Amino acid sequence: MTSHPPIARILSTGLFTPPNSISNDELVESYNGFVDQWNAAHPDDEPKTHSSAAFIEKASGIKSRFVMDKAGILDTQRMRPKLPVRGDDEISIMAEMALNAAREAMTNADLGPDDIDAVICAASNMQRQYPAMAVEVQSALGIGGFAFDMNVACASAAFGIRTAIGLIQTGARRVLMVNPEICTAHLNFKDRDGHFIFGDVATAMIIGGPDDDGAGSFDILDAQLITQFSNNIRNNMGFLDPATDSVINLDDAGTDKLFKQRGRSVFKEVVPMVSEFIANHVDQLGIQSDQIRRLWLHQANLSMNQLIAKRVLGHDPDTDEAPVVLDEYANTSSAGSIIAFHKHRSDLQPGDIGVISGFGAGYSAGSIVVRAN
């Protein structure tokens, strides 16, 4: 057990899981139906190839994903979620998801709105430019202080935790961080290489000061961040689109207004970057690899996580050491490591050490070293 003093504490977490799930078989049946229709309608073009549920599970470890709308995604004439427009005076869908997770986190920590001084909405997509999603969540919960949004793609939650620590060090008592992710809205379901990657979810976390008590809390020993520019994961949708006459071509599997990636390159480049980053971080804290009880890693690809965990721990990890949620949830961007932490931490003993790590586009990565109380 390391005697390293905490710089902050994780007091609780919350999770909102959408009610609908899509299995690989259902997704592939829909994709293949779309392909058959497309090939029939484009006899002079190179025919598109069917997808395969066996490939998806083998290449990614994903078996299913939760989604905010199932029917629109599986409709071969649509191939994208159908989310009704809400009026400006209604709660917006991302805020609603975040609230569900936030309320659970507040209940779990036995904290009310008066106990929290700031709200961060950290996610890889915001449904509008402003007002900030975080301010809407803050208002709906009746929290004082201030709130703001931040986006560092799949590393958003890790960057959110580091930012919350900074706010606590400069006077906030407790910070609520929410991570509503509607990843299916930026996923191109007509793209065979990636149509299976993402799911929807929202997570929440309450971070307090190092002396904040609370049963089941985790000390944060340190938090480090890193970024390194790469074009291998990119989404070019933006507020300049109307000014540049850019349009989303919804018939185009290659549109760059949705998520696109060079998956192989991401794999090859992110594994060494993240494993060295985490290993150096724990080393700086005087923690040996055999003292790390658990890694709650970003959930994008099973082999990638196994390789990162192997390089950090020095041996092949089991699911007790590196829990997996992407089989059921798929890649939920910034929320993935927080779902893993939410579901797989209650068995840790006081003094056990673990690392929460989010990583993804940018490239960007965060390493949060924690210790169970």
Ligand code: COA
């Ligand atoms: N169904 C069946 N076969 C498919 C397929 C599908 N849906 N998609 C691709 N294939 C085929 C390809 O055509 C290729 O066939 P070939 O060998 O005959 O040319 C083969 O499967 C391998 O394709 P490839 O794209 O190289 O697969 P991969 O093993 O790299 O796995 C990913 C793809 C995306 C799962 C993997 O690269 C990955 O997860 N990378 C990391 C991504 C990541 O973490 N991103 C972060 C996002 S936040």
